[in-house]
Amino acid sequence: MAGLFSYLDLGAGALLATNRGVGVVGHNVANAATEGFTRQRVDFSAIPGTPIAGGVQSLGPTRITDQLLTQKEWNGAGEYGRASDLARALSSLELGMGTDTHDLVQAIASLFGGIMELEAAPVDTELRNNVVDGAEGVANMFQTGALAIQQSQYDADANIEALSATASGLASKIASLNREIDRTNPSPDLLDQRDLAARQLTEIVGGRARVDEDGHMRFVLDGGGVLVDGERSAEFQTSRDPDLGGHVRLELVDGVHVDDVTGNISSGRLGGQLTFRDSVARDSAERLDNLAYEFATRFNEVHRNNAALDGSTGHDFFTEPGSIEGAALGMSISASLEASSDNVAAAAPATGPGDTSGLSDLLNLRDQKVLAGGSRSLLDESIDFLSDLGARVNRASSDEALEQDKLTVLGSLRDSLSGVSVEEEMTRLSALQHAQEASVRFIATVDSLLGQLIEQV
């Protein structure tokens, strides 16, 4: 009798185990479309015992995952985040620099074309006004370029502020999940949530997440700053720094400890924004300023030495820039030209208003190799400046597409291991239902035997 009762326990145990399996299958199917969900599985094992076995027990549920693959996907997310934000910022800057029909190169070419037209009739007021308009067009395009760069840096600042706030929230979430996750019997769903938060955080700040032996996730930034350490998380703080030209400084605050990480973060979306703001945009601004400075000073040098319509000399063409920095933004036509186009110095001094030597000197500036160690003219440099920017946009877009492809491949690999296939779950459900039926029949058989035995007794 006692043996038969133990068989009843054995059947009940099997039914319980398969029920758990069915529950996990249902959970998998319900979360098939949930972002970051990892398929779970219940394993069955025999319980040793007499006379044949102690029954069956369920193990788990466990997550079907590969930490190495997950790690690679996180890293890929960081690289994609960087490439994506860099490409977007560069593309926006390129658009801000002008269109195909109205850009710096076109403005410079129009100015030289206007000077050339004036050569044939240097006292003609309309043609003189055209030259002044051409000069204004060049100054406007320099200003437009400088403003576009400045605006792109302000946009990057706003993005850095928003992203750092999101990153602080995710870091806090990971620390909180570290606290919630039971070390000995961790909940798969909580682990999924933590992995998803780690992936999202990596996409924003790059860095590295790892799970230590104590089961806690630690998150370390590029450059070594610790963002999450067990149940504690640091947070980002942003402030406008005059040393950075009024741009945002990024600091990592951990209690009373504050670290400046502005120059350390090189991957993730924040890395993309910081690289754009502090490297790409700054380089572009310096190059544009340098070109504007050379353009204004060289035009002024030639123009001052020649004579206006009334024979006077010493007139500037553009406002003389005080320094290279800010030369593009501050570029404007001189007060002399603003006052009257008669002050365009077309003639050599002490010749006559019909002389065009001054214009010829200005035209020579078109081809003189005065930049980049005597290898580029002012026009060459303006073309190189914009085509280099275009090449950077082009490269950044290719990088973004490449990183997205890599991430897709890694995601597909992860899915092939950890994703939920509804068909597969249905097959498993069918198998578990058969096992359930077997358990029910086993219990019914034992029950029947017990009934017969009780009747005979």
Place this chain on the structure above:
Amino acid sequence: MRVTEWRLMENAQRGVGNARNRAAQAGEAMSSGVRVSRPSDDPVSWAEGARTRARLAVARGQKSAIRTSMENLAETELVFSSIGSALSRSFVLATQLANGTNDADSRNLAAAEIEDLRDGILGAANSRSARGEYLLAGVSSLTQPFDAAGNFVGSTLGRAVQIREGQDLNVTVEGDHLDAAVNVISVMDALADGLRTNDQDAIRSAMDSLHVAIGQTAGAQSEVGRRVSALQLADQDRESVEISLMETYASLIEAEPIAAASELAESQIALEGARAVAERLVQIAAGSLG
């Protein structure tokens, strides 16, 4: 390999997005006729296109300068032509009255005509272009080049215009041609005086000088002609360069119509395909989840 529906949907979404971008680019190229609209489309072609565009802008400035210079020279030619005609008429009159058989009235009438012609020559020598510049004044183009006595007080420096890259041409002919070996106005004054006083020697001497003056004027006209020819040649060269630059620019930047139409058709087929796949995937997903 396990491929989840979520991944399939993401891939389908990307596929539709990429196909839509490709179709949009092809549509833009087809409608605008431009293949490279910004540097990132093709940095190398864009840079070459920008260089070509800059050379085109300069070539168009050159075109305007050449045309203006030709107009000025045409006006200058008219001036020398009218002066030459006046000198020829003076020579005819001088020839008719050089034999001493004419009476005082005839000589006075002829002298008066010579004085009118002299004033006409001085007026023509001081004439201005449509833009208000004295045509024969050289670079002192806002100052009358001849004083009342007919002395040239303008500049002998001419105006240079760049007719080709790196090549300048003097595009003015100055009034010093009328005040060279002989002064045209002084010759006319001497002739008028000779006629009034019936001084046959003076008339014959003036006729010799007139001959030289006519030669000087003809020389100036030839100079004008040479410069006009040089400008015409330069304009032809410039036109060839401009056409060549426009062709280069078109090949670098503009979309080739057949290729653009073909790309547009292909991209639209690709977009339809991507949409069909996405729709099918949505149906499958709806079926399996439902």
